[in-house]
Amino acid sequence: MKYIILIFSIIAIALIAYNVTLLNFNNLFEGESTVALITILASLCALVLLQTLRISKKIEDKTRS
Template sequence: MKIFIYILMALAVGLIIFNATKLDFDHLFEGDSMVAAISVLAGVCAILLLVILQVSQVIQKKKKGLKKEGV
């Protein structure tokens, strides 16, 4: 699962980089530039969600470890 999350993060970064090249800062909210801006935002959201998933998995592993020790 860990490798899969890293692959998805790499794809999201690739999406961000690709769409950042399509941005026209003079007309940011018009045409293809608007689609690129939304896609960049979607990539950032995907990375944020994957980081939250990783943190929750670490917490879950620590919680299971504490239950086994009887604490």
């Protein structure tokens, strides 16, 4: 489970990095920039959820011991 969370985190970070390159800072809310912003936001949400899952698994492991 640890490696799956790590792989998905790396994918989310790669998506953020790729979509930052697609942003047009002169017109952030037009064309491809809008899609890139939405994808960056979704990737950030995925990272938060993955880190929450990682922390909950650590807590679960400590309470079992």
